[in-house]
Amino acid sequence: MTASPLARVVAVLLVLAAATACGTRRPITDQPTTDLDRKLSTFAWIEEGNLVTLIVGTRAARYRDESNYMPLELAIANRGLKQLTLTRESFTLIDEQGNRYPAASPEELIGGYEFLDLDTQRLAELDEIIFNRFAAFTRYPSKFSPTRTPVPGRSNIVRDLVSLPKFGYLVDYVYFPRPATGIKDHRFELFVDAPELVDPVFVKFEVR
Numbered sequence: 368m369t370a371s372p373l374a375r376v377v378a379v380l381l382v383l384a385a386a387t388a389c390g391t392r393r394p395i396t397d398q399p400t401t402d403l404d405r406k407l408s409t410f411a412w413i414e415e416g417n418l419v420t421l422i423v424g425t426r427a428a429r430y431r432d433e434s435n436y437m438p439l440e441l442a443i444a445n446r447g448l449k450q451l452t453l454t455r456e457s458f459t460l461i462d463e464q465g466n467r468y469p470a471a472s473p474e475e476l477i478g479g480y481e482f483l484d485l486d487t488q489r490l491a492e493l494d495e496i497i498f499n500r501f502a503a504f505t506r507y508p509s510k511f512s513p514t515r516t517p518v519p520g521r522s523n524i525v526r527d528l529v530s531l532p533k534f535g536y537l538v539d540y541v542y543f544p545r546p547a548t549g550i551k552d553h554r555f556e557l558f559v560d561a562p563e564l565v566d567p568v569f570v571k572f573e574v575r
Contacts, residue, residue, distance in 0.1 A: 403554065403571045407496050412572035418447040418564070420536075422497065423557055425574045427482070427490040427540075432551045436471055436480045436542045439557065442493045444501055444536035448563050451531040455511050455541070459558040459567075462546040471542040473513045473525050483514045486540060493538050501536050509537035550574050 372411040404412045410426040424440030431437060437460070476483060508522060509529045517523040527531040529537055546553070551574050560567040 403573060408492065410575075411493060411496055412570055414568065414570040416446070416568060418445075419451065419559070419568045420444040420446055420500075420546050421557070421559055421570045422493060422567050423572050424491070424493045424496075425569050425572060427486040428490050428574045429483065429551050430490070431545075432549055434480065434482065435545055436476060437545055437550050438486045438490075438540055439489055440486075440493050440540055440544050441540070441557075442501075442536060442538045443531070443559065444504055445531040445533055447533065449533060450501070451563055453509075453529050453531070453537075453559070454527060457560050457561070458541050458543075460543040460546070461556040461558065462548045463554055464548055468543040468546060468549055470511065471544060476542055477513055477515075480542065483512065484516050487514055487518055492541075494532075497536075497538070501537050504534045504536045505532075507531055507535045507537050509539040512540045512542055 404414045407413050407422065410429070411422055411424045413420065413422045415421075420443070422442040424442075427438040427440065439460075441458075443451075443453065455470045455472070458470040460470075462468070471480075483501045494536050500566065507529060508526070510522065510524065510526045511529075512524065513525050529539075531537060546555070554573040556571050558569045
């Protein structure tokens with residue numbers, strides 16, 4: 368007996384649903400699917416949601432395997448919340464062993480880390496990468512971590528809190544104590560929490 372048109376449509380929909388349920392994250396071009404998030408560049412990783420976009424840049428981190436602190440360049444955009452309130456305590460780094468690390472304080476960095484200026488002046492890359500992606504957004508000042516010399520065109524005052532309205536974004540550096548696993552050739556998760564978020568936003572990345 369030949370199946371009716373309605374029966375054929377139902378069968379096709381069931382096959383598509385099964386394929387979707389069994390599918391995994393789509394890999395970027397010519398790269399295998401992994402449990403990591405999508406790459407924007409050689410050193411930048413992105414998790415893009417309806418409420419918040421989180422981008423992590425690891426270019427500086429790859430040179431700091433022997434340092435006391437691990438630098439991460441961040442871009443965070445508020446896509447769907449009335450307000451997104453971020454402090455240094457909003458950030459948590461998790462290594463492959465499940466160890467959790469809070470963001471380092473300005474005092475810790477000034478006293479124990481010598482590459483603050485080099486990271487921001489020579490190894491930052493997110494400004495160029497996200498320029499078009501956030502062209503319709505407004506950038507807000509952010510400086511969770513200190514520098515020893517002023518960055519041209521930016522305030523040198525460290526901020527403990529940044530409030531992003533909808534369609535606002537920031538680009539900044541946040542530092543963490545050197546993970547027990549080491550830094551280069553290891554995978555991490557960065558969690559970002561805020562009072563306005565029901566669940567934290569996180570991105571899975573590796574340092575190469």
